[in-house]
């Protein structure tokens with residue numbers, strides 16, 4: 001470094017400042033992010049292209065088609081929002097909810113609260129009901145709430161990682177149609193690891209992220225929406241002055257409050273018109289496209305079965321250690337498991353720190369009412385494989401023992417082996 005450069009870069013004690021990036025390898029078994037499929041990492045190192053290059057627009061179109069498969073939809077409007085999963089949530093809610101519209105949010109974990117927060121910021125009238133974390137809503141309860149509040153939009157999570165539960169959705173779309181409400185679903189944590197049927201379940205609009213079962217990097221959010229949503233967007237369409245071309249038809253509804261998350265403009269950007277909006281995050285698009293390819297090449301059903309098997313093996317191992325699992329067993333996600341922290345453990349963070357520092361395995365803490373009550377272990381995407389489950393259980397057993405919780409030695413790994421159909425000779 002020259003003296004000229006050093007003028008502002010004068011670290012008091014940062015010897016690593018100019019070292020090449022080379023983090024110690026980890027196995028990410030928290031509630032997300034998780035390790036990337038190596039193919040996805042490779043795809044991200046491909047040269048970027050301009051967003052109007054026909055080569056690149058072809059990749060955009062391919063990504064749209066691939067995500068129709070992942071979301072299981074025929075929606076023409078299936079594309080990406082640049083930003084983490086909450087960017088997808090914000091784009092959906094900011095674009096369909098006008099100030100004063102009523103939004104109903106059934107809350108069964110932290111990410112229900114996030115939807116309340118985002119809906120409030122777009123000046124919705126928000127009504128919500130929170131149930132105990134670790135449980136889910138019955139369709140009847142949702143219908144009662146919809147009848148009572150008559151919302152324009154029902155906004156709900158499929159899987160809420162904070163509470164590890166999977167909300168059944170199959171009947172909720174029909175309920176919303178009966179009462180003339182739109183259904184928005186956040187499937188960030190569940191897509192590709194649990195069954196998700198956009199069209200069959202009559203979900204009007206949904207958004208996701210890559211960093212869970214799709215095993216990609218956080219930073220781009222696939223979304224999909226149907227013609228009911230397109231009608232709303234047309235009504236609210238307003239095109240930026242600097243790119244407005246003759247013949248553009250604008251709506252006379254309330255303008256969408258966000259420019260970046262304006263789905264009406266984004267539809268034009270992702271359509272053959274390619275009306276300029278932002279500079280597409282090319283490397284993230286490559287990642288998203290590759291994630292979808294991996295998922296569809298494996299086959300959605302096979303991938304979901306792999307997630308189920310891995311969590312079954314993990315849970316069998318944990319129970320063999322006499323640990324208690326969190327939440328309603330009939331509604332657990334197949335990719336995140338909550339473990340009640342035994343009373344004997346005085347310092348639950350020490351357990352996580354030793355998993356990380358001594359075994360290189362990240363497991364999750366918890367939020368809100370569950371803070372300090374459960375650990376969370378994720379089995380998602382690339383990580384969701386037998387060697388990782390066995391590694392995690394063996395390490396967990398050792399770390400727990402060091403904290404004074406002596407589980408029956410070896411039983412956890414044996415129980416997991418048994419789920420994989422392998423019993424010791």
Ligand SMILES: Cc1ncc(COP(=O)(O)O)c(C=O)c1O
Nearest residue numbers: 084085086111159160161188189
């Ligand atoms: C269900 C759900 N929604 C939204 C998010 C927010 O995602 P991000 O941190 O990528 O914005 C998460 C992250 O864990 C999630 O699990």
